[in-house]
Each structure stands twice: as C-alpha cells, then as structure tokens.
Amino acid sequence: MAGLALTTGAFGRYGQLLAQTAAPGGQMGTSTSGAASKGAPFRLPDLSYTYEALQPHIDAKTMELHHGKHHLAYVEKLNAAIGKHPDLTQMLLPELLAHLDKVPEDVRQDIRNNGGGHANHTMFWTIMSSNGGGEPKSGIGAAIKQGFGSLDELKKAFNGAGLKHFGSGWVFVVVDPKSGAMEVVTRPNQDTPLMEAKRVLLGNDLWEHAFYLKYNNRKEDYLNAWWNVVDWNEIGRRYDAIRSGDAVI
Numbered sequence: 494m495a496g497l498a499l500t501t502g503a504f505g506r507y508g509q510l511l512a513q514t515a516a517p518g519g520q521m522g523t524s525t526s527g528a529a530s531k532g533a534p535f536r537l538p539d540l541s542y543t544y545e546a547l548q549p550h551i552d553a554k555t556m557e558l559h560h561g562k563h564h565l566a567y568v569e570k571l572n573a574a575i576g577k578h579p580d581l582t583q584m585l586l587p588e589l590l591a592h593l594d595k596v597p598e599d600v601r602q603d604i605r606n607n608g609g610g611h612a613n614h615t616m617f618w619t620i621m622s623s624n625g626g627g628e629p630k631s632g633i634g635a636a637i638k639q640g641f642g643s644l645d646e647l648k649k650a651f652n653g654a655g656l657k658h659f660g661s662g663w664v665f666v667v668v669d670p671k672s673g674a675m676e677v678v679t680r681p682n683q684d685t686p687l688m689e690a691k692r693v694l695l696g697n698d699l700w701e702h703a704f705y706l707k708y709n710n711r712k713e714d715y716l717n718a719w720w721n722v723v724d725w726n727e728i729g730r731r732y733d734a735i736r737s738g739d740a741v742i
C-alpha cells in the first residue's frame with residue numbers, strides 16, 4: 494500500500510483529505526512510535542462560503558452544527574483511529590476506504606465510519622454554493638441528459654431513492670470513468686461508493702442532522718430544496734476529473 498502517497502498540492506480543493514501524507518515525515522521525523530500517533534493528519538476543511546450562505550434552503554444553525562460539530566467529530570475520530578496505526582498515513586483516504594480489508598481490524602469500523610464521513614462531507618460542502626441551482630451546462634448537462642433523459646428525471650430518481658432509504662445514509666450519483674454511465678445509489682450510515690472503488694459525482698446527506706432543525710420530518714421538502722444550492726460548475730469539474738481519471742474523492 495505504500496507508494497500510493499501523493500503530494501497534497503496536486504488535488505486543489507480536496508488537498509485536505511490527503512493531508513495525512515505530510516504529517517509523519519515532516520514534523521515527526523521517521524519515528525512511527527508514540528509521537529507520530531499523536532499527529533492529527535486529517536483536518537476539517539474550511540467552507541468556501543458562510544454558514545448563512547445557503548439560506549433559505551439550508552439554515553445557518555444546521556450548517557454550523559453539521560460542519561462545525563458533526564463533520565469535526567468524524568475528523569477527530571478518524572485521526573484517533575489512524576493514530577493507533579501510524580503506517581496507515583502512507584495511504585490516501587480513498588485508498589483506505591477502497592481497501593478496508595487491509596486495515597487492521599481494531600480500527601477498521603472506525604475508519605469505515607469516520608473516514609467515510611470525512612470523505613462524504615468533504616464532497617458535500619464543495620458541491621453546494623449560494624449561486625447554485627439552475628440547469629447544468631455544457632459537458633455535464635449533456636451527460637445528465639444522456640444518462641437520465643433530463644435534469645428533472647435525475648431529480649426524480651435521486652429524490653425517490655433518498656426518500657425510500659430507511660434511516661441514516663446518503664444518496665449518490667456514481668459515474669463509470671470509462672463509459673460515463675451514471676447511476677443513482679444509496680448507502681447506509683457513512684458508507685460511500687469509494688469503498689467499491691466507484692466514483693461519486695454528487696451526493697446528498699440523508700441523516701436527520703442534515704435537515705431536521707428546519708424541515709423536521711419533511712424529508713421530501715429538504716430533498717427538493719437541496720437542488721437550489723447544488724453547484725453545477727463544481728459538479729462539472731468533478732465529472733471531467735472522473736472521466737479523465739483524476740478524481741480524488
């Protein structure tokens with residue numbers, strides 16, 4: 494698994510996901526004993542907008558708790574798990590998630606839950622914007638038309654799957670890098686298609702912490718409103734990265 498480590502700079506806004514590659518060698522020397530295990534290789538990514546920015550569709554209090562408490566907790570627990578096996582810092586998070594069978598058993602579930610949570614939320618924040626919504630243009634617009642018939646058909650399939658999903662989890666659109674074929678899938682808890690080495694184009698958080706303060710039990714209203722903050726420019730970039738083999742998470 495060693496040798497998969499890459500520099501953080503290569504991945505632009507997703508660089509924070511890969512920060513673990515910088516920790517042991519830099520500040521900690523070559524030791525893999527106690528000192529390195531106290532490193533905190535993963536960090537909560539900053540948002541490129543304020544907690545108020547997605548209102549009225551997502552309220553500021555939900556954003557503050559979701560990003561500042563829930564996502565932070567995933568990062569902290571992921572760091573605690575990685576800290577027990579500092580050699581795991583040699584692997585990128587997507588590689589860890591795709592090869593959980595090679596992760597030591599005592600931290601496997603923690604890395605599945607919290608590494609999945611970190612990857613899912615990092616993707617989630619970047620595909621939303623105060624200037625979101627509307628119709629996807631150019632390449633991604635054509636791809637959605639080809640895959641689903643229209644944006645409305647995609648929304649119908651996506652919201653339908655999200656509504657039907659029982660309990661906590663996520664609804665995603667995954668893309669086959671080679672064919673460009675798209676599919677709507679759901680996963681429980683913080684599981685991610687990255688665990689199956691699939692590529693996520695976009696996803697929405699179905700946990701009650703994502704919507705309950707504002708929407709209470711009206712999950713369908715949340716699912717509908719969410720499309721108003723979806724950033725098609727970023728999703729277009731993700732699509733291009735997936736197709737060219739450069740996607741990170």
Ligand code: MN3
Nearest residue numbers: 563698700703
């Ligand atoms: Mn969440």
